[in-house]
Amino acid sequence: MNAETKIERKAKKLGLKERYGHLTRGLGWETTYQPMDKVFPFASYEGIKIHDWDAFEDPFRLTMDAYWKYQAEKERKLYAVIDSFAQNNGQMKITDARYVNALKIFLTGVSPLEYLAHRGYAHVGRHFVGAGPRVACQMQAIDELRHAQTQMHTISHYNKFFDGLQDPRHMFDRVWYLSVPKSFFEDAMTAGPFEFLTAISFSFEYVLTNLLFVPFMSGAAYNGDMATVTFGFSAQSDESRHMTLGLEIIKFMLEQDPENVPIVQRWIDKWFWRGYRLLSIVAMMMDYMLPKRVMSWAEAWGIYFEEAGGALFEDLARYGITTPKYADVASKEKDRLTHEVWSTFYNYTHAAAFHTWIPNDDELDWLSEKYPETFDQLYRPRFEHWRALQEKGERFYNNSLPQLCNVCQIPMVFTEPDDPTKLCLRNSEYEGDKYHFCSDGCKDIFDYEPKKYIQSWLPVHQIYQGNCGGSTMPEVLDWYGIKNGSDNLDYEGSPDQAVWNEWTKSAHKAVG
Amino acid sequence: MAVASIAHYEFPAKDRVENFHGNQLVYLHWEDHLMFCAPVAFPLPPTMSFRGMIENVLTPAYSPHPDFEKIDWAAVRWTLDDVVVEPEWERSLAENKVGHKSLLRFITPGLEGIDGKHF
Numbered sequence: 076m077n078a079e080t081k082i083e084r085k086a087k088k089l090g091l092k093e094r095y096g097h098l099t100r101g102l103g104w105e106t107t108y109q110p111m112d113k114v115f116p117f118a119s120y121e122g123i124k125i126h127d128w129d130a131f132e133d134p135f136r137l138t139m140d141a142y143w144k145y146q147a148e149k150e151r152k153l154y155a156v157i158d159s160f161a162q163n164n165g166q167m168k169i170t171d172a173r174y175v176n177a178l179k180i181f182l183t184g185v186s187p188l189e190y191l192a193h194r195g196y197a198h199v200g201r202h203f204v205g206a207g208p209r210v211a212c213q214m215q216a217i218d219e220l221r222h223a224q225t226q227m228h229t230i231s232h233y234n235k236f237f238d239g240l241q242d243p244r245h246m247f248d249r250v251w252y253l254s255v256p257k258s259f260f261e262d263a264m265t266a267g268p269f270e271f272l273t274a275i276s277f278s279f280e281y282v283l284t285n286l287l288f289v290p291f292m293s294g295a296a297y298n299g300d301m302a303t304v305t306f307g308f309s310a311q312s313d314e315s316r317h318m319t320l321g322l323e324i325i326k327f328m329l330e331q332d333p334e335n336v337p338i339v340q341r342w343i344d345k346w347f348w349r350g351y352r353l354l355s356i357v358a359m360m361m362d363y364m365l366p367k368r369v370m371s372w373a374e375a376w377g378i379y380f381e382e383a384g385g386a387l388f389e390d391l392a393r394y395g396i397t398t399p400k401y402a403d404v405a406s407k408e409k410d411r412l413t414h415e416v417w418s419t420f421y422n423y424t425h426a427a428a429f430h431t432w433i434p435n436d437d438e439l440d441w442l443s444e445k446y447p448e449t450f451d452q453l454y455r456p457r458f459e460h461w462r463a464l465q466e467k468g469e470r471f472y473n474n475s476l477p478q479l480c481n482v483c484q485i486p487m488v489f490t491e492p493d494d495p496t497k498l499c500l501r502n503s504e505y506e507g508d509k510y511h512f513c514s515d516g517c518k519d520i521f522d523y524e525p526k527k528y529i530q531s532w533l534p535v536h537q538i539y540q541g542n543c544g545g546s547t548m549p550e551v552l553d554w555y556g557i558k559n560g561s562d563n564l565d566y567e568g569s570p571d572q573a574v575w576n577e578w579t580k581s582a583h584k585a586v587g
Numbered sequence: 588m589a590v591a592s593i594a595h596y597e598f599p600a601k602d603r604v605e606n607f608h609g610n611q612l613v614y615l616h617w618e619d620h621l622m623f624c625a626p627v628a629f630p631l632p633p634t635m636s637f638r639g640m641i642e643n644v645l646t647p648a649y650s651p652h653p654d655f656e657k658i659d660w661a662a663v664r665w666t667l668d669d670v671v672v673e674p675e676w677e678r679s680l681a682e683n684k685v686g687h688k689s690l691l692r693f694i695t696p697g698l699e700g701i702d703g704k705h706f
Binding site: 116121415422471473486487497500509523531532 | 630
């Protein structure tokens with residue numbers, strides 16, 4: 076081999092950009108047998124105008140080579156940690172068995188969303204005209220499917236020892252409070268491709284994602300759950316790529332045509348509000364369900380939305396985009412949200428696939444310290460009253476079914492922005508029927524597209540229409556797949572508590 | 588625009604009254620008593636009397652609260668779908684204009700929850 080051929084071979088080696096070009100070659104073709112709008116029917120009906128699809132370049136294109144290599148490495152590491160977690164009885168090293176209830180919510184409420192994200196991205200990946208967004212969405216679809224799988228594999232270890240984790244997919248489609256995440260995602264998936272990306276990639280993954288990761292992954296780390304920490308790390312590098320897609324697609328729409336701006340703004344307003352309402356269950360977890368707390372919801376909202384989100388929307392101001400409507404209401408709610416939501420699950424624990432409890436004295440004091448303006452005045456007395464009842468053997472359960480918001484599907488538990496003692500109850504009339512909402516944010520969403528939301532599958536109404544297994548509580552629980560007496564009811568007296576107490580006793584004996 | 592859709596989109600409302608087997612949905616809310624975290628929902632026949640609803644539906648739902656037995660029913664103030672009303676107890680829900688998915692709120696003067704904490 077002489078020097079000349081060496082130089083030739085080197086020159087033939089393709090750069091990253093060229094390799095990506097070859098990988099995606101021909102994906103953005105112009106059709107000839109059929110008109111383009113018949114092949115891509117979803118590309119235009121939302122009113123978004125795109126003049127140059129090539130202006131969107133896949134933000135992941137330069138990392139594509141590294142992507143395959145890193146994903147394979149991450150998988151190997153993840154499954155090695157899962158093995159070692161199982162072999163070393165990792166479930167016994169968590170702070171307290173109450174913590175596992177956060178995993179039950181994650182597995183039944185979040186992991187099925189990862190799967191829906193996979194489907195959603197695969198769908199919009201098919202329906203975008205430009206090759207750039209199509210490839211980015213298809214790659215993300217693969218990631219999301221992987222997230223659903225790794226989460227189920229990781230958390231399934233806990234299923235051997237604790238209740239409520241046995242059938243997350245079945246529960247996701249049926250259990251009343253899981254209609255909240257389900258309706259959130261199905262609303263996005265039944266919108267057009269640009270609204271889907273605004274909803275999921277931008278509003279949820281870019282703007283609100285830290286409020287999901289801090290409680291779940293940092294919460295797992297603080298509470299000794301190394302299995303969850305590992306899938307969190309494994310997913311996190313994907314998430315940063317997904318966030319990039321979220322921001323890029325927003326900028327792409329805004330740069331393509333000024334008429335896109337009001338449409339995008341309306342979607343940002345809508346999906347900020349829906350995403351924020353969805354996070355209320357996560358917020359509750361931060362303040363009530365982690366035996367070792369990371370930070371309060373109010374602190375997290377301050378850092379991750381008011382500060383970080385504030386800076387983001389300052390950046391987007393040059394396109395004419397403003398801070399989402401009702402962000403001020405979310406800030407007004409930050410000192411009360413978690414107490415209201417935990418009280419709701421305390422009311423209805425008999426119909427949930429996880430346990431609730433009254434915070435212990437140290438936890439009540441932590442809440443007083445974190446919420447000096449509201450906790451002792453409004454919420455501590457509730458918990459003290461309920462605790463007194465519980466000590467008399469009269470644990471309070473609300474035996475009536477709640478009125479639900481027609482949009483977010485959460486029971487109407489939120490209070491007036493300026494008065495935490497009065498419920499915020501809104502309604503609209505459409506074609507002679509009444510519809511009810513928990514907030515002005517949800518009412519606005521309905522009023523703009525009533526035909527969509529008159530189709531909402533509201534669990535309470537479905538029970539009363541006779542579509543949920545029967546008219547009695549045992550029949551409905553059976554239809555949900557919830558085992559009465561073990562998956563539900565208070566943590567105090569549950570089989571989870573009994574098994575945990577037994578383990579910790581034997582661990583002390585072994586040490587001492 | 589009532590919906591953004593790729594094609595004609597026309598479906599009947601999922602919760603129309605015909606789907607409730609002769610009943611209609613009624614929501615009840617006791618102001619200042621957030622021990623019950625949200626208003627409560629019931630499927631009731633429109634022919635049920637207002638008194639029947641108080642005795643057979645509202646009372647079992649709310650009587651676990653210690654304020655309940657202190658209620659002076661003559662002093663209770665009612666709103667029906669945000670309008671102040673004075674229900675006639677012997678007449679039916681329909682005659683009292685309580686319709687499908689109506690929200691009936693009641694305020695009990697002097698009773699604002701345990702220790703006046705709206706709970």
